[in-house]
Amino acid sequence: MAGHLEIKDLRVRFGRASILQGVNLSVTGQPLSVVGRNGMGKTTTCAALMGMVAASGSIRLDGQEILGLGTGKVARRGLALVPQGRRMFPSLSVHEHLLLVAQRGQPAWTIERVYETFPRLAERRRNGGNQLSGGEQQMLAISRALLMNPKLVIMDEPSEGLAPVIVDHLIEVLRGIVAEGMGLLLIEQNLRVATSVADQVAIMVTGKIAATVRAAELIADREMQNRYLGVSHGH
Amino acid sequence: MSLQFFLIVTLNGLTLASLYFIVASGFSLIFGLMRTVNMAHGSLYMVGAYVGFAVFDPLYASNTWGSQAWLIAIVAGILAAALLGLFMQVAFLGWMQGQELRQALVTIGLSIIIADQLLARFGGNPFQFFAPDMLFGPVQVPFIGRYPVFRLFQVGLAVAVGIGLWLLLNKTKLGIIVRAGVDDRQMLAACGVNVPLVAATVFALGAGLAGLGGVIGATAQPMALGVDARFLLMSLVVVIVGGMGSIGGTALGAVLIGLAEQWGQVLFPTYSVILTFVIMASVLAVWPQGLLGRKPV
Numbered sequence: 001m002a003g004h005l006e007i008k009d010l011r012v013r014f015g016r017a018s019i020l021q022g023v024n025l026s027v028t029g030q031p032l033s034v035v036g037r038n039g040m041g042k043t044t045t046c047a048a049l050m051g052m053v054a055a056s057g058s059i060r061l062d063g064q065e066i067l068g069l070g071t072g073k074v075a076r077r078g079l080a081l082v083p084q085g086r087r088m089f090p091s092l093s094v095h096e097h098l099l100l101v102a103q104r105g106q107p108a109w110t111i112e113r114v115y116e117t118f119p120r121l122a123e124r125r126r127n128g129g130n131q132l133s134g135g136e137q138q139m140l141a142i143s144r145a146l147l148m149n150p151k152l153v154i155m156d157e158p159s160e161g162l163a164p165v166i167v168d169h170l171i172e173v174l175r176g177i178v179a180e181g182m183g184l185l186l187i188e189q190n191l192r193v194a195t196s197v198a199d200q201v202a203i204m205v206t207g208k209i210a211a212t213v214r215a216a217e218l219i220a221d222r223e224m225q226n227r228y229l230g231v232s233h234g235h
Numbered sequence: 236m237s238l239q240f241f242l243i244v245t246l247n248g249l250t251l252a253s254l255y256f257i258v259a260s261g262f263s264l265i266f267g268l269m270r271t272v273n274m275a276h277g278s279l280y281m282v283g284a285y286v287g288f289a290v291f292d293p294l295y296a297s298n299t300w301g302s303q304a305w306l307i308a309i310v311a312g313i314l315a316a317a318l319l320g321l322f323m324q325v326a327f328l329g330w331m332q333g334q335e336l337r338q339a340l341v342t343i344g345l346s347i348i349i350a351d352q353l354l355a356r357f358g359g360n361p362f363q364f365f366a367p368d369m370l371f372g373p374v375q376v377p378f379i380g381r382y383p384v385f386r387l388f389q390v391g392l393a394v395a396v397g398i399g400l401w402l403l404l405n406k407t408k409l410g411i412i413v414r415a416g417v418d419d420r421q422m423l424a425a426c427g428v429n430v431p432l433v434a435a436t437v438f439a440l441g442a443g444l445a446g447l448g449g450v451i452g453a454t455a456q457p458m459a460l461g462v463d464a465r466f467l468l469m470s471l472v473v474v475i476v477g478g479m480g481s482i483g484g485t486a487l488g489a490v491l492i493g494l495a496e497q498w499g500q501v502l503f504p505t506y507s508v509i510l511t512f513v514i515m516a517s518v519l520a521v522w523p524q525g526l527l528g529r530k531p532v
Contacts, residue, residue: 072430075427083422089414091418092414092415092418096411099408100426100428101426144426148427
């Protein structure tokens with residue numbers, strides 16, 4: 001079931017620049033959204049969690065330290081990433097993307113189930129990863145993560161560049177994932193997505209978590225939105 | 236120029252191209268797909284031939300194994316080169332992923348060590364395998380007359396290797412993983428794939444193809460020290476002309492270079508060596524990514 005992710009004092013430096021300055025977060029059972037302006041370190045946090053950049057501090061998944069394991073091992077321990085920009089494999093077809101990560105046995109998520117959930121992907125199974133529309137790519141990126149049957153999925157800006165009607169569909173999909181008991185750490189700029197999927201919202205400012213608030217609180221508090229996010233409405 | 240002469244030179248070019256393809260396809264796997272610079276590929280070719288011959292020689296002389304000696308030598312040559320390649324990847328090159336200059340220097344160093352070790356162990360005398368009776372001697376070919384059957388076998392083997400590699404890359408899970416790794420190695424790891432293990436497997440496979448080429452090459456022509464540089468250079472040229480990481484491109488490059496060498500020797504023997512590099516320079520000038528290579532994204 002949902003993995004418990006415990007992040008303590010996570011720090012990342014690029015040369016002399018301190019990108020993450022001690023991030024503390026915990027995802028326990030309930031989905032968590034992380035919001036913040038551009039350049040606050042949200043994507044770096046994802047990279048550090050997946051072992052894609054060198055970091056210090058502590059990342060525990062179900063009590064076990066995963067910091068420093070290397071990306072492949074972190075993924076096999078049960079963290080999956082839906083990366084910013086989706087990062088499709090241009091050389092692979094839709095179906096091959098799924099074959100790449102599909103597991104043997106009787107896991108919760110199988111290729112058949114992905115095709116039932118996203119019939120559009122079944123129609124385009126022979127197409128290349130880069131021949132899909134933005135929405136289709138996002139569904140494929142999410143499917144790729146789900147097929148790993150992870151304990152927890154990290155999603156980095158899944159709504160980026162999607163049409164509003166597709167964003168509605170995305171929210172449905174994310175709610176479904178949460179309802180099934182999979183852990184979710186959702187990095188979002190879009191306040192509507194962030195607050196409709198998770199009840200808890202962490203706000204990131206210059207490489208740290210400035211506050212963790214209830215979604216309803218953030219929606220109601222225009223002043224807080226202005227201060228932390230520089231937006232005056234939850235569009 | 237008679238038709239017969241034209242056909243013989245062309246067929247010679249194609250049989251040479253077959254050997255080049257077998258060796259260069261291994262190089263293409265390692266360099267084109269895994270982006271590992273392996274300047275010791277010619278050494279792996281030589282190791283395949285020498286170890287193969289060390290196994291072949293006593294067997295061929297014995298009465299019981301004589302007829303199978305050549306096949307056993309093929310297996311031994313492939314295994315020796317594959318294991319040495321695996322060792323190189325795990326012990327040295329895997330730690331230098333993406334550092335091309337360092338990989339180039341290390342593998343050049345290894346190729347010097349390997350050449351000296353082969354000289355110390357096997358001496359400097361040339362040697363040649365005897366093909367099994369089935370593949371030995373001439374055969375009648377229409378319009379050409381008598382032609383060595385082994386050279387025709389070489390073409391068949393190259394076609395089989397090409398089809399096998401195409402199937403491996405396009406129809407298997409390993410192929411999916413390899414292609415995904417070419418696109419985005421980090422994202423492949425994030426999919427839970429053990430990328431170093433895949434890199435080692437592909438390196439061993441590419442090295443094994445060099446070893447296979449070594450035994451085949453030393454059956455067609457006598458083998459002596461010094462061929463490592465020739466086959467490394469040839470592999471580089473073939474892969475650059477054909478396009479990195481494309482099996483079809485490697486085949487096309489091998490055919491072009493094989494034909495150019497044979498026809499060059501016929502038409503202007505003194506300058507035939509230059510022809511290969513004229514082709515390479517022209518391709519680089521017009522199609523920097525090779526004839527069938529993908530444009531960098």
